[in-house]
Amino acid sequence: MARVEKPYLIYTAESPSGRRYVGITGTSLKRRWAAHVRRAVSGAIHPLASAIRKYGAENFGLAVLEVVADKATAQRRERFWIECLRANGPDGYNISPGGEADGEVGAARLKELMLDPEWRANHLAKLREACRGRQPIHLPAAAEAWREMNVREAWRIARRASRIAAAGRARPDPRFGAWGRLRIDSTKVATARRSHFARLKAIGQWGRRTKADTAALGAKIGRSLKAHHARHPERVAASIATARRHIDKRHQAERASAGLKRWWAELRADPERYRRYLEQRASTRRRNRAS
Structure with a gap:
């Protein structure tokens, strides 16, 4: 353009x-x-x-x-x-x-006059006298x-x-008030307080239950989950797919391999247990071939 x-x-x-x-x-x-x-x-x-x-x-x-x-x-x-x-x-x-000759003419004329010692001395004396009565940094009277x-x-x-000055200043953090105090939403405070006491109550209730009560409650929870899964199979499939996508297969394989090696080492360290395991495995294989 x-x-x-x-x-x-x-x-x-x-x-x-x-x-x-x-x-x-x-x-x-x-x-x-x-x-x-x-x-x-x-x-x-x-x-x-x-x-x-x-x-x-x-x-x-x-x-x-x-x-x-x-x-x-x-x-x-x-x-x-x-x-x-x-x-x-x-x-x-x-x-x-x-x-554009204004500055050039002025500079040339000043240079010519400064060559005269008498004019130069008089000019510098006037400048010194003028500067004595000034405040060269702020000049408040002239500015006013x-x-x-x-x-x-x-x-x-x-x-x-x-x-320009406002743009150069750091913007305040919206999480804090004018006096530097953290702004907290009252609704969030109440929700966190209820969650905290509900958790303490649940821990106390589980601690007072007997093993029989815990087993019965676990069975009840299991039946409820099975009924829920039967009613919503598509949610179960989506949940399983999401869980599988988030599995770190490399990390899981390394942990599984280390666990198997540790299990075999413990099994072979006990000869009697190792002998029973081999007999049971051979018996299982014979039954599988017969069937």
Whole structure:
């Protein structure tokens, strides 16, 4: 997909003295002017920044001169409007003929002036004097002044910062409350309590039963299960199939083989028992052949 360039605005800002500044922006005029005001409040050294501090940002007249389709056209038209409105000179605040030359012209001019020892010493002394009265880390007064002049922009920046901070925080565990206490469902607590006491009661009842009572109860349970299986053969088949699917045949074969080896070792260790086993096995084979 072809890249679509965003439109650019060519705008002018006029101070109460009648002097103008011409610039271009790829955003809205409101946001670009807010950026100029931020630079002025932070103490930027530029004719427009000095004028904003002198007259106040609210006393400037802003207007859009043109809207063009790309940056190259915007830079070309910016040079035209700077020359047309004489914004680069005594009647304006531009320090270059336009385009991308603003920064280059400013840097070249500063480099030329810094070669003069007297101007350099005076400039550095002014910078030191200006920095003495500032708080270079927080600048609370400058920030507060900017917030008062740009309420909506300040709210937008603060809102974005709060969302970023909230996204970076770990999400709370829903199992715990605000004070770190585990949330427990009362229904689950009651069910667990009933199950616990029912289990204790069943253990006590089985412990008090005699062997005859246990055998009779086991027979009763067996008859009930057989009747249930007879009524629902499809459930029995499904249960058996599920059990067979969950059998670990390899593990079962190893355990069965070890059990058989142990049984044969115990049988052969007792000669009398081993002799009776062989006689019984031979007798069983003869009966099977006769039948």
